[in-house]
Amino acid sequence: MEKQTHDLLWKEIIEDLFEDFLRFFMTDLYSNIDFAKGYQFLDNELANIVDKTLKGKKFSDRLVKVHLKDGTENWILVHLEVQGYYEKEFSERMFKYFYRIYDKYSKKIVAFAIFTEDRKDYQPATFDYSFYETELNYKYKTYKILEQKEEELLASDNPFALVVLAGLYQLKGEQEGQERKLEFKEQLFDLLTAKGYSRKKVYMIFKFLDGLLYLPDELEDKFYQDINEKLGGADKLGISEEMTNLYQTARNKEKLEMVKNLLDLEVELDKIVAASGLSKEEVEKIKKKARH
Template sequence: MGIQDELWKDVIESLFPQFLHFFAPDLAQDVNWDKRYEFLDKEFHQIAPESAESARYVDRLIKVFLKAGGERWVLVHVEVQGYWDKDFPRRMFTIFYRLLDKFAKDIVSLAVFSDARRSYKPDRFTWDFYGCSLEYRYRAYKVLEYADGELGKNENPFALVVLAAKKSVEIKDDEERRVRFKLRLMRELLKRGTSRDEVIGLLRFVDGIVRLSPEQERLVYEELHREEEKTMPYVTNWERFAMEKGMQQGMQQGMQQGMQQMVLEALEERFGRIMPRLSEQIRVKADQEGLQKLLRLALRAGDLEEFEAHAGL
C-alpha cells in the first residue's frame, strides 16, 4: 500500500467523528457519540478479501450507534479513491450487497475521490438486462471541488485534511509553493485549540502528503523551531510531533543499518574477509529494497566476483 493510502487510512481512524461531520453532517448529528464506534477491519476483509490482498484499496468499515432506537447500530463504509477506475461503481455495489447479506443492517457508503482528474466522480452503479434493472447510488465527494477559502475557514479540523490533500495534487510540481503551503498549514494546525492527539494526527497527515525535498523539509522545520523560541502556545504539540518523527526516522535508520550489517556478515561468512572498498559501498546503500536485493545476492552468489558483478554498487 502506498504512503498516501496509509495516511488516509490512519487519519480516518484517528479523526473519524470529524471525518463524518465534514462529509456527512446529516448522519453525524444522528450518531450517538457517547457509544463507542468500532472499526470492523477483520469483518470487512472477510467479505472483501481483495482489499486485504491488494495495495490498491483504501477502505474502512465502521459500526456506529444512532441516537434513536436504543441499541440500533448501522454500518458506514468509506472508500478513498486516488486513481481512475472504470469498475469502481461495481466495486461499491459489490461491497454493499455483501455487507447487507452478512449483517442485514442499514449501510451508508461514502466515496472520497482524491485524484487529479476533475471529471472523475462516479456516484452510482446501474444494471439493465432484458427488463431487469437496478440503480445503486452512494455518496460521492471530490477533493478538488472544495474551495480553498471555505476549507480554511471551516472550524472542523478535517477540512484541513481535505485542503492538504487538494493542494498536494494542485501544486505537486511546484516545490516553492509546496514549501509555503506546508509551512502555513502546519502553523495553522499547531495553533488550533483542539486536543493534542487530534493535532498530532493532523500534523502526521500533512507532513506525509505534502512531500518536500530533504533540504526544503529542513527549512520548514527550522522556521517552526524559530517560532517555538517565541514561546508560542502550541510548542508542546510541535515538540511531540517532532519527537515522534525523529523516533520514526531513527527506527528506519536502525533497520537500514541492521540490513547493511547482515549483508556484510553474509559475505564474510561465505567468502572470508572482504575489501574495505566493498564494505564502504554497502554501508552507504540506504534504500531498504536495494539492501534486500544485496542480501539475497550475498546468499546466492557463487563467489565474490559474481556478487560484485550483479550488485550494481
C-alpha cells in the same frame, strides 16, 4: 510517495478524527448518532467478506458500526472509501462491498467515497446494471478534493476542513513544484497551531499533513528547522519533541530501505555508507539482519 500510501494516511486520519469527519461530510447523520454508545471500526470483518480476488490489494476502505439516537435502528454501518488513483471498476467494487456487507449483517448501510486523485473527470458515483428486464442502480455519496474551494475550507471551524485543505494543497504542490509544496506545508502548520485544537488533535493532524506533503530531504530539513524556530523554547502546545521524533523515525525508515536496496544491488559497502550517511557498523548491522 505512492498514492496507495496516501490512501492509508487518509484511512488513519478518518479513524483519528471520526466525529469531526462525520460532522464535516454528513451533518444529518452526525446529528443522529449516539456517540455516548461509542462506535467500532470493523476493518478486519470487512477484509473477511470482500471478494477473494480483491484481497492483497491496498484499498483504503473503512467499515464503522454506529448507534442512532432516534431508535429507528439499533445500529447501522458506515462504509467509507478513499480513492487516490484511477480504477475502472471502482463503482462495481463499491456495489460488491455493499451487497457483501448487507448479506453478512442485514443492517442499514451508508456508503461514501472520497476521491483524492487529480483527474478532473473521475468521480464515479453509481453502478448500473441492465440485462433484459432486470435493472439495478446503486448510488452512493461522493466528494472530490480537487473541486474544493480553498477559502471555504479556511473559513470552516471543523478540524477536518484542514485535513481536506492538506489534500488540496498536496494536489496543487504536485503541479506547482516542491518549493511551492513547502510553502503549503508551512501554511498548514501555521493554521494548525493557530486554531486552538487540543494537543492530541494537533499532533494527529500534523502527522497526516507531514506524510501527505512529503518533501525531499533538503526541503524537509528546512521545514522542521522553521517550525522549531516558530515553536521556540516555550512550546505551549508541547508537541515539538513529538514532531521531531516523528520526523526522525520517517528519516530512519527511509535510510533503512535505501540501504537494503543498495545491498540487494550488491553496491560496495563504502559507497552505501557515503550515500546513506550511516556508519560502517550500522550498515553492517543492517546487512546482517537482512540475511536472517
